[in-house]
Structures are given as structure tokens and as C-alpha cells.
Amino acid sequence: MRKIHLTNAGGRDATVSMEGLRPSTGSRPGLPDRDVRFERYLATTESGLHERLQAAHGEDYADALVQGDPEIDLEQVGRRVADTDRIYLSSTGDVLYAAPRVMEVILGPDGEEKERRQPVDVESNVNDEDKAIRWTGRKLPKSAAVRRFVFGRTVQVRHVDGVTYDYCYEMAKTLAEEDAVMMLGAGDRGRAPLVFQTNGTPYRGFLEGRVDGEKYKLLLHLSNMELKRPEPAEAGK
Numbered sequence: 180m181r182k183i184h185l186t187n188a189g190g191r192d193a194t195v196s197m198e199g200l201r202p203s204t205g206s207r208p209g210l211p212d213r214d215v216r217f218e219r220y221l222a223t224t225e226s227g228l229h230e231r232l233q234a235a236h237g238e239d240y241a242d243a244l245v246q247g248d249p250e251i252d253l254e255q256v257g258r259r260v261a262d263t264d265r266i267y268l269s270s271t272g273d274v275l276y277a278a279p280r281v282m283e284v285i286l287g288p289d290g291e292e293k294e295r296r297q298p299v300d301v302e303s304n305v306n307d308e309d310k311a312i313r314w315t316g317r318k319l320p321k322s323a324a325v326r327r328f329v330f331g332r333t334v335q336v337r338h339v340d341g342v343t344y345d346y347c348y349e350m351a352k353t354l355a356e357e358d359a360v361m362m363l364g365a366g367d368r369g370r371a372p373l374v375f376q377t378n379g380t381p382y383r384g385f386l387e388g389r390v391d392g393e394k395y396k397l398l399l400h401l402s403n404m405e406l407k408r409p410e411p412a413e414a415g416k
Contacts, residue, residue: 183305183336183399185312185363188353192311193346197334197399219260224252301381304365304374312384313369314350318359324385328402332382336397351388351395360385360400373401 186192208215225231227250236243243249267275285294305312319327338344354361363384365371372381382401389396 180339181306183312184307185336186314187346187350188314188316190314191346193343194306194339195343195347196337196339197305198337200333200335200398221256221258221260223250224255226250226252227256298378301374301378303376303379304371307365310366312363312365312373314386315362315364315369317362318357319362319385320359321387324360324400327406328383328385329404329406330385330400330402331404332401334399334401336386336399347397348390348393348395350386351397352390354386354388355390360387362386363399372403 180196181198182194183197184192184194232240232243232250236249240249267279269275281298283296283298284292285296287293304310336347338347363369363373363386365373373384374381380403382403385400385402387398387400389398
């Protein structure tokens with residue numbers, strides 16, 4: 180069971196559980212009495228790559244393709260691809276038998292390189308015992324949130340006992356009554372993004388609540404992309 184440590188509107192913190200939403204079964208490809216299975220097949224071999232064909236038949240090898248199909252290895256092309264392993268290649272196409280050193284490249288807003296450095300591990304912060312995810316107090320109407328942000332992932336927040344049931348229910352009820360989502364953030368002031376696993380994608384969090392009698396649902400919507408209106412083009416351009 181994955182856990183998340185968060186605060187509520189009163190600043191009280193609790194550790195509750197979270198889990199991914201189960202997708203609905205929906206439709207499936209196939210016939211009424213037969214399923215469709217996706218397979219991978221080999222499209223070409225190394226001898227069919229552009230560089231090899233260019234070296235063997237010249238810069239313009241279109242006629243060679245039409246006349247003799249030199250890009251097709253009749254013994255290999257079309258074979259079913261089973262389990263695969265990742266390998267690393269050098270800039271010249273040679274196999275590397277040791278993983279290359281990873282370098283982090285920092286780019287500025289203009290796309291120019293600013294810095295190169297050794298990668299720094301970013302740890303998960305959603306279940307930090309000392310610093311809980313903050314209820315920031317910054318609310319957005321649901322209608323505004325879906326127009327400003329792209330939500331790429333949603334997790335459900337759930338209670339783990341009777342005490343945390345009351346805790347979660349009150350948050351869900353508050354948000355449901357206001358028809359709004361609450362922005363959640365990490366750090367002392369709740370301004371840092373949420374990171375769910377080491378070196379994972381940083382997200383902004385938006386908590387939504389739904390209530391039906393004594394039942395509730397807390398959904399934490401996650402976004403790493405904001406929608407912005409483009410600047411109007413200048414006249415004559």
C-alpha cells in the first residue's frame with residue numbers, strides 16, 4: 180500500500196493511502212469469438228539501413244530498390260520479435276558493453292545550453308515524515324482548472340482507519356460543496372512540486388472531493404503542463 184502524508188485546511192497532518200484508478204474495461208479489439216493479439220515483426224536488418232545501402236549502391240539508390248529489393252533480408256525480415264533487451268551504441272554504431280556515463284544538460288528558456296553536470300537524484304516527497312504535502316488554500320473552480328491545466332495522471336486518496344476516514348471525508352465534503360479543486364504542494368510553503376518516486380516526474384497536485392451520503396471520493400489530479408493562450412500576432416506579420 181502506497182502512502183501519502185498531507186495536511187488539511189486546519190493544518191492537521193495524517194498519513195493515508197493512495198492508489199491508481201482502475202480503468203474501465205471498455206471495448207476490446209477482436210471478433211465475437213476471437214481476440215486480437217498484437218505482435219512485433221522485424222522490419223529490416225542492419226544491411227537495410229540507409230548508410231549501408233548508400234555505401235553499396237551510391238547516393239541515389241532508388242533504382243536499386245526497385246530492381247532488386249536490396250533492403251530486404253529474406254531470411255530475417257518478417258520474423259516475429261520476442262523478448263528484447265536494451266543495448267547501447269556509440270556514435271559510430273558500435274555496441275557498448277558498459278553503460279555510458281549520464282550527463283545532465285541544463286537549457287535556458289531560449290534553448291541555449293547553460294550548464295552540464297552530474298545528475299542529482301531527486302527523492303520522492305509525498306510520504307516525507309517531517310514535511311507533509313501542504314493544503315495551500317489556493318482553490319480553483321473545476322471549470323477553470325480543466326481549461327488551464329493538462330491532467331496526465333490521477334490517484335485516489337483513501338483512509339486507512341476510522342480516524343482518517345473522518346479526516347478524508349471532511350476534505351472531500353469541503354471541496355465538493357465549493358465545486359473546486361485545492362492546489363497541493365510540497366515544501367514548507369507548499370510551492371514545490373510533488374515527486375512520487377526517485378527521479379520521477381514533478382507534478383502540480385489538484386485535490387478534488389466528491390461526496391454521496393457517507394461515501395466520499397478524494398481524487399488527486401496531477402499536471403506537469405499548463406495551457407496558455409498564445410500571444411496575438413502583430414499586424415502585418
